[in-house]
Amino acid sequence: xxxxxxxxxxxxxxxxxxxxxxxxxxxxxxxxxxxxxxxxxxxxxxxxxxxxxxxxxxxxxxxxxxxxxxxxxxxxxxxxxxxxxxxxxxxxxxxxxxxxxxxxxxxxxxxxxxxxxxxxxxxxxxxxxxxxxxxxxxxxxxxxxxxxxxxxxxxxxxxxxxxxxxxxxxxxxxxxxxxxxxxxxxxxxxxxxxxxxxxxxxxxxxxxxxxxxxxxxxxxxxxxxxxxxxxxxxxxxxxxxxxxxxxxxxxxxxxxxxxxxxxxxxxxxxxxxxxxxxxxxxxxxxxxxxxxxxxxxxxxxxxxxxxxxxxxxxxxxxxxxxxxxxxxxxxxxxxxx
Amino acid sequence: xxxxxxxxxxxxxxxxxxxxxxxxxxxxxxxxxxxxxxxxxxxxxxxxxxxxxxxxxxxxxxxxxxxxxxxxxxxxxxxxxxxxxxxxxxxxxxxxxxxxxxxxxxxxxxxxxxxxxxxxxxxxxxxxxxxxxxxxxxxxxxxxxxxxxxxxxxxxxxxxxxxxxxxxxxxxxxxxxxxxxxxxxxxxxxxxxxxxxxxxxxxxxxxxxxxxxxxxxxxxxxxxxxxxxxxxxxxxxxxxxxxxxxxxxxxxxxxxxxxxxxxxxxxxxxxxxxxxxxxxxxxxxxxxxxxxxx
Numbered sequence: 001x002x003x004x005x006x007x008x009x010x011x012x013x014x015x016x017x018x019x020x021x022x023x024x025x026x027x028x029x030x031x032x033x034x035x036x037x038x039x040x041x042x043x044x045x046x047x048x049x050x051x052x053x054x055x056x057x058x059x060x061x062x063x064x065x066x067x068x069x070x071x072x073x074x075x076x077x078x079x080x081x082x083x084x085x086x087x088x089x090x091x092x093x094x095x096x097x098x099x100x101x102x103x104x105x106x107x108x109x110x111x112x113x114x115x116x117x118x119x120x121x122x123x124x125x126x127x128x129x130x131x132x133x134x135x136x137x138x139x140x141x142x143x144x145x146x147x148x149x150x151x152x153x154x155x156x157x158x159x160x161x162x163x164x165x166x167x168x169x170x171x172x173x174x175x176x177x178x179x180x181x182x183x184x185x186x187x188x189x190x191x192x193x194x195x196x197x198x199x200x201x202x203x204x205x206x207x208x209x210x211x212x213x214x215x216x217x218x219x220x221x222x223x224x225x226x227x228x229x230x231x232x233x234x235x236x237x238x239x240x241x242x243x244x245x246x247x248x249x250x251x252x253x254x255x256x257x258x259x260x261x262x263x264x265x266x267x268x269x270x271x272x273x274x275x276x277x278x279x280x281x282x283x284x285x286x287x288x289x290x291x292x293x294x295x296x297x298x299x300x301x302x303x304x305x306x307x308x309x310x311x312x313x314x315x316x317x318x319x320x321x322x323x324x325x326x327x328x329x330x331x332x333x334x335x336x337x
Numbered sequence: 338x339x340x341x342x343x344x345x346x347x348x349x350x351x352x353x354x355x356x357x358x359x360x361x362x363x364x365x366x367x368x369x370x371x372x373x374x375x376x377x378x379x380x381x382x383x384x385x386x387x388x389x390x391x392x393x394x395x396x397x398x399x400x401x402x403x404x405x406x407x408x409x410x411x412x413x414x415x416x417x418x419x420x421x422x423x424x425x426x427x428x429x430x431x432x433x434x435x436x437x438x439x440x441x442x443x444x445x446x447x448x449x450x451x452x453x454x455x456x457x458x459x460x461x462x463x464x465x466x467x468x469x470x471x472x473x474x475x476x477x478x479x480x481x482x483x484x485x486x487x488x489x490x491x492x493x494x495x496x497x498x499x500x501x502x503x504x505x506x507x508x509x510x511x512x513x514x515x516x517x518x519x520x521x522x523x524x525x526x527x528x529x530x531x532x533x534x535x536x537x538x539x540x541x542x543x544x545x546x547x548x549x550x551x552x553x554x555x556x557x558x559x560x561x562x563x564x565x566x567x568x569x570x571x572x573x574x575x576x577x578x579x580x581x582x583x584x585x586x587x588x589x590x591x592x593x594x595x596x597x598x599x600x601x602x603x604x605x606x607x608x609x610x611x612x613x614x615x616x617x618x619x620x621x622x623x624x625x626x627x628x629x630x631x
Contacts, residue, residue, distance in 0.1 A: 103459030
């Protein structure tokens with residue numbers, strides 16, 4: 001990595017995705033263990049301790065950095081599992097840990113003072129003073145910003161928090177709530193993104209074909225009802241259709257996903273250090289396609305910042321693998337302001 | 338057993354807010370948290386107005402604490418927090434930004450709010466080291482979880498304040514859902530949320546009362562209630578916290594005060610399974626109402 005260039009950090013939900021990301025041009029990959037220590041704790045996803053070692057070595061041999069997300073919040077009775085994950089990651093030589101919990105940051109800092117620590121989006125740190133506190137107290141060198149800030153706010157935070165590095169989400173699923181501060185899922189199901197590492201977990205989901213369409217439920221709550229000719233989606237709680245003041249609609253968030261290719265020059269201008277692609281729970285094809293497109297975009301921007309334009313073919317390729325019906329600039333452009 | 342009143346989560350008119358706190362001054366509540374914590378656009382009351390209410394409550398013998406925002410997005414909010422920190426009153430932090438300002442100003446003895454994600458001992462120690470002398474456990478911590486943490490809090494010299502009544506603050510966003518519902522941009526919201534003094538009900542399509550829209554905050558539709566479990570709460574807590582809603586706040590304070598005076602008046606409104614929830618206390622889904630005699 002040259003200094004001043006944007007780093008492309010890509011998701012690896014398993015070893016095949018990791019290979020796809022590396023081959024498609026990722027500068028870094030981020031991944032998690034097969035347990036609740038990370039925020040994408042889904043069945044069939046993530047790495048066993050053995051797989052992790054082999055994958056880290058394989059990626060690092062190819063010049064790609066590996067970040068391990070340990071970005072959920074343990075409780076007192078199961079804290080040792082998170083500590084073991086940190087110890088293990090340090091022993092395997094990960095390039096950075098992505099942490100959310102201040103107690104874990106303190107643990108990692110004390111045990112492994114040389115290890116790079118990144119603040120996860122789940123740490124809910126949205127301002128320069130908050131990030132500087134994490135840097136001062138725990139030696140955090142990079143922070144992933146929650147997906148709630150506008151481009152102007154990102155710029156302000158990046159400027160004021162320097163030399164701390166800023167990483168932002170560039171593409172993928174869009175969380176409308178401040179990450180690390182959402183207990184909608186635990187309210188409905190008892191399982192929380194913060195503790196079990198999953199939102200609206202699959203084991204609580206049921207679909208039922210009814211006379212007036214398909215009903216999608218989460219632990220019994222009717223999250224959405226799809227007309228017979230309408231494609232049925234996954235009942236993520238905040239993306240459901242509910243009744244508010246007599247009218248049924250997407251009360252919180254429509255199912256859209258984030259795509260900031262248009263904003264790439266501005267993000268770089270802001271001093272953003274890395275672009276993160278969301279989607280460890282997606283497919284190998286998703287990871288390969290998104291990584292390829294973003295690699296081309298970042299290379300185009302680096303080669304000639306003045307002439308950067310988003311190519312139609314990039315957008316077409318991304319549209320094919322996008323979740324939901326449309327992509328947006330999300331909070332960065334603040335369409336709702 | 339101290340009785341504490343959390344900051345008002347809703348946007349009421351200036352007059353309604355002043356009247357509410359004038360009534361609170363007459364109650365048995367010991368400690369009152371004041372300030373706008375949800376949305377920076379809600380500025381009907383300026384810092385000076387909050388300080389006037391603070392003075393009124395202090396003169397009535399209450400301990401007053403100024404509370405900071407839950408979500409910080411702009412430098413103007415940071416300025417607001419700085420004003421709070423400079424005001425010379427006890428403080429509650431609900432975001433790391435405020436914690437950073439407290440640390441920079443060398444202020445200690447502050448309260449760590451429920452949204453700071455203190456879920457285990459090392460984190461509690463970290464906050465104690467940064468100057469917190471009191472903490473409000475997150476609603477996702479169960480009775481069992483707290484049984485591990487409260488002894489540690491005591492050993493760190495920290496007071497534990499457990500919430501026993503009110504709406505649960507389930508999520509925060511930069512987007513205003515109330516404005517969005519009525520097709521208005523956030524920056525020109527017309528302060529619509531003031532029309533719903535307990536938030537706007539979000540029902541499922543089959544009529545389950547599910548959530549409550551409160552501007553940028555999403556709450557539980559059900560009221561969290563441990564008012565029938567004050568014995569077990571107070572085996573752990575040094576203080577209990579009531580989160581204001583429209584019609585129950587003063588009665589909830591009176592219910593705790595009656596329990597404290599050993600004249601409990603069990604009342605059906607605190608244990609109504611149609612409108613209350615306590616699932617988190619038992620490590621279950623938050624919306625559930627669990628009847629447990631164990």
